[in-house]
Amino acid sequence: MQDKTIGIIGGGLCGLTLAYKLKLKGVSVKLIEANSRLGGRIFTKDIEGTKVELGATWLWDYNTSLIELAEELGIQFFPQEMKGDALFESMSAHNPQRFQLPPNQQISYRVVNGTSQFIEKLTNQLAAEEIALNTQIRSVKEEGNKLVLNSSDKEFVVDQLISTIPPQLLVNSVEFSPSLPSEIVRLGNTTHTWMQDSIKCAVTFTSAFWKQQGLSGVGFSHVGPFMELYDHSNKANTTFALMGFLNGGLAQESFEKRKEKVLGQLIKFFGDEVKDEFISYEEKVWGQEPLTLFPSNRFLSAHQNNGHSMYQEPLFNGKFIIGGTETASSYAGYMEGAVHRALEIAKEL
Ligand SMILES: Cc1cc2nc3c(=O)[nH]c(=O)nc-3n(C[C@H](O)[C@H](O)[C@H](O)COP(=O)(O)OP(=O)(O)OC[C@H]3O[C@@H](n4cnc5c(N)ncnc54)[C@H](O)[C@@H]3O)c2cc1C
Known part of the structure; x- marks a missing residue:
């Protein structure tokens, strides 16, 4: 051989x-x-030290081959931050409703440094x-x-x-x-x-201001553009972001239009601090990836x-x-x- x-x-x-x-x-x-x-x-994108996942993000306890490989290579992970209330938007005319996430869910882990x-x-x-x-x-x-x-x-x-x-x-x-x-x-x-067909977006901020509101950063929406949203701050809590999946229909829109819609929805969820603490908007439209x-x-x-x-x-x-x-x-x-x-x-x- x-x-x-x-x-x-x-x-x-x-x-x-x-x-x-x-x-x-x-x-x-x-x-x-x-x-x-x-x-x-x-595909982990590095925006001046803030790392955001525009491709794969989570692994789980039952991912034994991946975990073994991580141990072999010296890669560490940490639980997805879920502390605090979540928000749910059912209709565009209504404000998002606050609710408690059920306990004992299967833990999703993120990789330190992506x-x-x-x-x-x-x-x-x-x-x-x-x-x-x-x-x-x-x-x-x-x-x-x-x-x-x-x-x-x-x-x-x-x-x-x-x-x-x-x-x-x-x-x-x-x-x-x-x-x-x-x-x-x-x-x-x-x-x-x-x-x-997925579209992933991440918005980076100067602080995790949602935590001060007792929110986890988790959001669900039937309206969009984002359908699911999660806290995406790093393990050390020194870089701050929210990361979500957008409605696939938005692939036809321009980058600027998607960005405007995402920021508008985030303001509806979390208030004007979104504007004050905003650093950058990142996204990847996987349906436009010919490879x-x-x-x-x-x-x-x-x-x-x-x-x-x-x-x-x-x-x-x-x-x-x-x-x-x-x-x-x-x-x-x-x-x-x-x-x-x-x-x-x-x-x-
Ligand atoms: C948005 C998104 C979110 C995800 N979230 C998760 C998650 O949270 N947890 C999880 O476990 N998994 C997740 N996944 C899935 C995970 O990313 C994949 O299972 C994994 O990365 C696939 O690896 P692969 O090597 O099999 O294929 P790929 O990563 O697709 O690699 C194939 C490679 O082949 C190259 N290529 C294509 N054509 C050619 C050619 N003709 N010649 C040479 N090279 C070529 C491509 O450029 C690419 O680099 C997610 C994926 C996406 C897109």
């Missing part, structure tokens, strides 16, 4: 965990990422020449016992290849020669990509075909495996699924 090279398409959590685990086994790896940054659906800690620490385990950024794989060709991969300007020859990009995107954006089996193409086209979503009119239910058993079967005489969180046999779609699948594949190779 040592003299073989394994190619990995995609530098998200699954691809990076796989590269790290294979390196530990002494395998030579080449990780190829289309974007100029690593992380994929993990989920991109996983990306940074895994990347540190790889040598610069093992990673190719800005390289979108467009074709994979079987040539004897090798696979030849091409981007617009580079070629890679590998012994085995693992794709970690969402299966629906894979079957529609990478050309295979010979073609992928038709049942795999059908499966890919009906495999839901988790959070592909996550393949645009399709087909309706897929959440997690449809995630973890399908056909993904367990290698293709091209064992040379090609379809990975990524959507193919995990447990917790598919989540960070836990991404790590679980990477461990599963690393064991197989």
Whole structure:
């Protein structure tokens, strides 16, 4: 195995965990990422020291593979702040109602310094020449016992290849020669990509003024633009933010319009301190991310075909495996699924 090279398409959590685990086994790896940054659906943005999650945020006690990886890499987490009352907005004509959150909910944890800690620490385990950024794989060709991969300007020859990009995107954006089996193409086209349509926003402030009002920062709304909102201050309580999910219909609006609507709703929830303490508005419209979503009119239910058993079967005489969180046999779609699948594949190779 040592003299073989394994190619990995995609530098998200699954691809990076796989590269790290294979390196530990002494395998030579080449990780190829289309974007100029690593992380994929993990995207922690740093606004002058205030870190906000515009992609994955939470993990839970049952995420055992992810927690084990965190321990291995020295990554820490802390419970999502939920102390204080929550607010609920049922109609635009009414003020939000205050209510107490029920106790003993499943604790969600946040990662100290953001989920991109996983990306940074895994990347540190790889040598610069093992990673190719800005390289979108467009074709994979079987040539004897090798696979030849091409981007617009580079070629890679590998012994085995693992794709970690969402299966629906894979079957529609990478050309295979010979073609992928038709049942795999059908499966890919009906495999839901988790959070592909979501819009996340974060607003940073000079203080957590909502806490002085006895509020947790948790908000729910049937009106929008944000449908759910959470405190997003850091563990040390030195940086302050609120983070939420916006109504998907707002993807068609401009950035300025979304920002104006979010700030208007926050003023309705928390008062004029929103204006006084405002630092910045950040957002990510995932439905406009061509390296996550393949645009399709087909309706897929959440997690449809995630973890399908056909993904367990290698293709091209064992040379090609379809990975990524959507193919995990447990917790598919989540960070836990991404790590679980990477461990599963690393064991197989
Ligand atoms: C808004 C949002 C909120 C979320 N919240 C949570 C949460 O709270 N908890 C949780 O557990 N999970 C959450 N998730 C899901 C979590 O982010 C994913 O499960 C995980 O990050 C997926 O990792 P992955 O490596 O499988 O895929 P990805 O992160 O999608 O990585 C795939 C990589 O492949 C690259 N790529 C695509 N095409 C090509 C190509 N042709 N050539 C080369 N590279 C290519 C992409 O740029 C990307 O970097 C959330 C996701 C989103 C978007």
